[in-house]
Amino acid sequence: MSLHSFSLSLLLSSLSSALSKSTITSHEASLRRKHLDQVYVQLIVSGLHKCRYLVIKFVNACLHFGDVNYAHKAFCEVSEPDIPLWNAIIKGYAQKNIVGGPIRMYMDMQISQVHPNCFTFLYVLKACGGTSVELGKQIHGHTFKYGFGSNVFVQNSLVSMYAKFGQTSSARIVFDKLHDRTVVSWTSIISGYVQNGDPMEALKVFKEMRQCNVKPDWIALVSVMTAYTDVEDMGQGKSIHGLVTKLGLEFEPDIVISLTTMYAKRGLVEVARFFFDRMEKPNLILWNAMISGYAKNGYGEEAIKLFREMISKNIRVDSITMRSAILAGAQVGSLELATWLDGYISKSEYRDDTFVNTALVDMYAKCGSIYLARCVFDRVANKDVVLWSAMIMGYGLHGHGQEAIRLYNEMKQAGVSPNDGTFIGLLTACKNSGLVKEGWELFHQMPNHGIEPHHQHYSCIVDLLGRAGYLNQAYDFIMSMPIKPGVTVWGALLSACKIHREVRLGEIAAQQLFILDPYNTGHYVQLSNLYASAHLWTHVANVRLMMTQKGLNKDLGHSSIEINGSLETFHVGDRSHPRSKEIFEELDRLEKRLKAAGYVPHMESVLHDLNHEEIEETLCNHSERLAVAYGIVSTAPGTTLRITKNLRACVNCHSAIKIISKLVDREIIIRDAKRFHHFKDGVCSCGDFW
DNA sequence: GTAGGGTTAG
Structure with missing residues (x-):
């Protein structure tokens, strides 16, 4: 080897190893890319670009950047590539997940009559993972043809290839036939089960592995931890943590x-x-x-x-x-x-x-x-179904039902087929805009597109019917569902019953919710509010008692507003803000103007165990009102106020803010736990549907 | 030079 080729070789080695450093800045990356260019020029100038040994090194260096084309160009300069060089380029294509690339190179290699070795199969099998099962089986056959039927490296790769096809049973057959299983064999089958949504089986195999006295290494533990994450078994997850510490791998x-x-x-x-x-x-x-x-x-x-x-x-x-x-x-x-x-x-x-x-x-x-x-949606050139659906959902959240449907029709015209997410957006849009007929029709169109409705679709329909007052129809709809109705479905019925003061069906919904989701405070509050709206005070007291017995407290509402880049959060009656004095003065002023405008709060829907003055006090001090008052005193007249609330909008605050938007001549946008409300000139974009 | 894992929009 000449001195020049020796120094180039050293240069390439250092380049590759430097690149494998885990965290590099984009500046460092661009510098190194330039470095690579210079090295290639040197290779060509010195005529060493035909030297197989150096080209392998160069190919590897290119692949660290994902620059496969560059690697391929260097590869083509060599007239008779040997096995290591073929392997290097196949490996490169496989690592970068270039569809068809490694397989095409493998075919070319066979045409050139260069026999694959065990390394070749490792890379080819890895690449097969993303293609077709038939091709995988064919390559599986080749491993026998070329004498690697019992090579543990090749067989391990087969296990993970089948797992990537979702064929855990085939993977298991290969695994079971393996005589000398290494920790890699075990990890391959364990992660196969994890990837295919069977963490329980993965953990069973891990137990077996431990019984066989195979010491897990860090990659095995990573797979096992994923399994624990998926089975939601924190106790066991902690014991894995213990094992990690014991093995000194933390x-x-x-x-x-x-x-x-x-x-x-x-x-x-x-x-x-x-x-x-x-x-x-x-x-x-x-x-x-x-x-x-x-x-x-x-x-x-x-x-x-x-x-x-x-x-x-x-x-x-x-x-x-x-x-x-x-x-x-x-x-x-x-x-x-x-x-x-x-x-x-x-x-x-x-x-x-x-x-x-x-x-x-x-x-x-x-x-x-x-x-x-x-604006973002419009500037994307290649719109896929998820992007269309996100935009449709956006209109839905804001109660622009017709706009959502219009966009859906545009999407179909553009030749994009809807998926289940598209329909969630559409049905959300219909329920938030009171478009009962349209929502009902869209729901029934789903099978035409080969989409089976799931929980979220069903709960949208229950919500849609319920809010419009078709409570019996909503209940019948639930009873006719082909899947077991869950929390979202019963929750939709309960909140519709609250709006329409329908106690009988509301109780049925609540009973189901208390079984399915016993520690969710929201359901108890809804039922209590439903009883209060029907003046059933003893029932209200009973619900409160149930809550106390279960150790549940009413969730505290809080609202945030951002002024000049600083996010301020308010709770009910919150006086902790430095400008609290101004805020409460503004609230007083607003209260007087509201009364003058004829605003009367609904007393029924709030906590029954407060006296009249306390109720009024609580209503005026709700977190969203504090945020509105703060917004008014700290921004220029006419500025739009944007507020986020953690719970659903309160009925009284909703009607008060409608009037406030007119009184102070501002647009007020509130995002509650469910949707957006745009208040302007005394009306809200939700049309009082929420 | 050998394989196996981890973050992932609606």
Whole structure:
């Protein structure tokens, strides 16, 4: 080997190993890419681009970047590739999930009459995982033909290939025939069961593995922890944690990811954060696990804080980070934050990513701007069914029923077929706009599209019929359901009964809810309010007693409003705000103007055990009113107020805010637990349906 | 040079 080729070889090795570092900044990545270009030029200039040994190294270096085309170009320069070079290029295609690529190269290899070795099969079988079972079986045959029928490496790959096809029974047959099972064989079958939604079987196999005295390594434990996460068995999950510690693997970066994910998925975000913080340099997946853990469990602001930290530290983010951050933005509900996220993304490489844009549409809709949601929707070139559905759902949340249906028709004209999510959006739109006939018809069109309704669709219909006052029809509909009605379905009936003061059916719904979901405070409050609206005070007292016996307290309402980038949260009668004096003065002024305008609150629907003055006091101090008053005193006249409330809008506040919107001449947008209300000129966009 | 795992919109 000449001195030049030796130095190039060293250079390529260092380049590849440097690239495998887990967390690199985008700046570092671009520098290294330039480096790769320079090396290739040197290879060509020195005529060494035909040297198989160096080309393998170069191909590997390219593949670290995912630059398969570059690798392929280098490969083609070699006139008679040997097995290692074929393997390198097949491996590269397989790693990058290029559909058909590895298989095509494998075929080319056979045409060139180069015999595959066991390495070849590892890569080809990995690539088969995403294609057809028939092809997989064919390659399975080849492994025997070329003498690898009992090679444990090749057989392990077969186990995971069959698992990826969803054929766990075939995977199990291969696994059962294996004589010398390694920890990898066990992990392959365990993760196969996890991937195919059978965590119980996975855990059974793990127990067997332990009985066979096979010591689990960190990858095995990662699979097992996923299984525990899926069976929702936290007690057992903790014992795995114990095993991890015993084996001294608790600082293994990928184990930390699994622990973080396992605890975050349970909502134990503080525990998850403990593991995250223990890592000096968390990798991208760990950042993502923590951010999405926060976002999914209602800790939107924490998620955003972490996302901003990543950016300020110049850590590379990917589309999953973006989606998790956007999900968090949707939860926080601040339009200011939403536009910041959108602005950040429009300057990033993910600006055309359909998944990211779908999340943006959803976020804008949930942050109260259906207009901006539509702007994002319109700028996406290739709209898939999920994007259309997100936009339809956005209109639904805002009660723009007709607009949702119009968009649905447009979607069909564009040749996109609806899926179950599309119908959830449509039915939500109909129920939020009181479009009973349209919703009913759409529901019955679902089978024409080959879609079977599930719980959410059924509960939309119950809601749709119930709110319109067709309570008996809603009940008959529930009785005729082909699947067992669940919490959402009975919950929809109960809240409709509350609106229409239908005690008999309401009690039936509540009974079911107390069985299915006994610790949800909301159901008890609904039933109590239903009794109060019918003046059945003894019944109200009984429900309250049931709640006390079960140790349940009424959920406290709170509302947030963002002013100049700072999010302020108010509770009932909250006097902790620094500008509290001004806020209550404004509330007083509003109260007087409301009375002058003829506003009288409904007393029946609130807690019965308060006296008249207390009721009125509580009503005026509800969290949404405090947020409105604060918005009025701290923004310029005419500014739109955007408020988020954790519970459903209260009937009295709803009617009061309608009038307030006219009195102060402002648009007030409130996102409650279920939908949006746009108050303007004395009316609300929900048309009093909610 | 060997395989197995983890984050994932509606």
